[in-house]
Amino acid sequence: MELVVPQILNGGVDTVFVMPNLQPPITSIAKALDYQSCLRAIEPKVHYLMSLYLHPSITPEVIAEAAAAGIAGVKMYPQGVTTNSESGVPADFLKAYSPVFAAIEQHDIVLNLHGEWPGRPPSDDISLEEAFLPELKKLHEKFPRLRCVLEHCSTAAALDAVRACGPSVVGTITAHHLYLTGDDSQTDPLAFCKPIPKKPSDRDALIKAVCSGDPKFFFGSDSAPHPLASKTKIESGQAVPAGVFTQPFASQLVILALEEAIGRGVLEEDEVTQDRLEQFLSRSGRRFYKLPDPVTEGPPKIVLERKGETIPTSIKSADGTLEIGLSRSNAPVFSLSWLT
Template identity: 90%
Template sequence: MRLRDVQRLEFPPSADMHVHLRQDQVMELVVPQILKGGVDTVFVMPNLQPPITRIAQALEYQSRLRSIEPTVNYLMSLYLHPSITPEVIAEAAAAGITGVKMYPQGVTTNSESGVPADFLNAYSPVFAAMEHHDLVLNLHGEWPGPLPSHDISLEEAFLPELKKLHQKFPRLRCVLEHCSTAAALDAVRACGPSVAGTITAHHLYLTGDHSQTDPLAFCKPIPKKPSDRDALIKAVCSGDPKFFFGSDSAPHPLASKQSRQAVPAGVFTQPFATQLVILALEEAIERGVLGEDEVTQDRLEQFLSRSGRLFYKLPDLATEGPPKIVLERKGETIPPSIKSADGTVEIGLSKSTAPVFSLSWLT
């Protein structure tokens, strides 16, 4: 498939295994964007204010999301916190909660209640219960303590903990979220089949230089070197089922992103989640990082849809038929932002003005 010459693509819906849908007015604006990005299944982050640490909170949040857009499948999670006990894990599994999200303390948006550096010892009983009840542990893999060396990133400093965690709980399904380095990819590959990694759209086209100069490109983990970006691109097209899509789409009001004070971490891509992955691959072909023959329909479907569903033990869409998403070249470009109907909430979009496929649903 010569991607640059393709005018029309037809895919099963994407499964986005890492989304931030926020709350209140931002939630009302963002949730309808899920379908616009070609996604029908999302794994929802629990770092609200206050964080979702109780089963009833998670189920209430799921109900609110369904009331806005009932056709999306919302996989819910709890925020790892001292109130999460083995007994809570058993109850969560019975209630249909999909996983638990681990945030290192203080490293990203709404992570103040996250775990300290000795999390593996502190939460071993919880991890054992999750392994027993087959809940997924989602890891924001950045080290919360002082770096052992100035030559490595926060994410790379966390990777030995992933190895220790997997050695201690080899059947615990773990996801190293938003991989941003070649070293992170290698760490996931070195573990058994119970460990996977998500890759965002924005880490496929951003580098650290972008994140330092464009507030809408500032996120955690920070994009790294061009060589890391290109390693992620290769992983997307490798056919390796250990890697699947998780956009980490993270909306913030545009005014806060344009603030002269502390800029919140997060890149918003939800309305063009699927299209931005394809655009990043097109740009990689232009740079010579990928050959035309490395981007195939099968591998795109695997990364965007099948591998994530398989890891999360969801039904195989291949046996279910429509709906499908259709992408066509119609000259569409990404707008600067989305706004609420009354104009009180505005969220800036990543990669505005870039040309993208137009997306529609075939049912």
């Protein structure tokens, strides 16, 4: 935390939705607020939206208290699909947590979904994300006013599922899903994440959504730091932890992916406008979370300039005992500064 939090602003970000899948998970309001205090002490210029981990201890009464305390949302993880999801929800989550979902809808906070479904037969030629999409439809039909975020969409099917729902359902798109494919994730441990990147056609569908102007899709970095040793020096029998670390260059990596998409002919250059970038990186997400509108409130802006900067291999703690590998090291990127 002490190493990563100072990198948030470097990536052109001043507002973050803080995920609760720590060890142990954040399942109480007191833990969430303590965590927020720790984050603010490290970097007070960032706005931290806090969340609770959906768990049997989360009741409708807890939801009411969380809303009153300023907690922004509740994150749902199906059991066993990603890092620290062992305490996640079971297959019958819609029935088991219906009173909680009703309370989240009533108190108008956000339900954030890790949209993958475990346990499908190996012969099925669909991804874990696609297997989850019928559950999203059922959830939305039962709770049509419940604000839901399908986090880190990785397939064209997920985009279509979000579009098919009403305005209360949106999807986030990461930087890394705009340039990685499944082949990258299988060969590079620093590119391994959940959901696993998919086919080039899925990547290109995500890229088109970014520049579409559709407010249903906005940026969510899903930047997940892991010690470099755990990513690259795995002992026999140990699995590589899922997570791609992009935060120090989060916005810059989005721009790089769009430039590369223009080079491949996926986008025309005139489709990448400042207005569309501001909408994807800022306005749509802020409006969905009901934060002050950046157009009317006038927060700081980021300035991107070509200065020959490249992404370093890693970031390290001052004493060198902790090192975190960066995605796309050595790639040329825009330099970023804040205009206040």
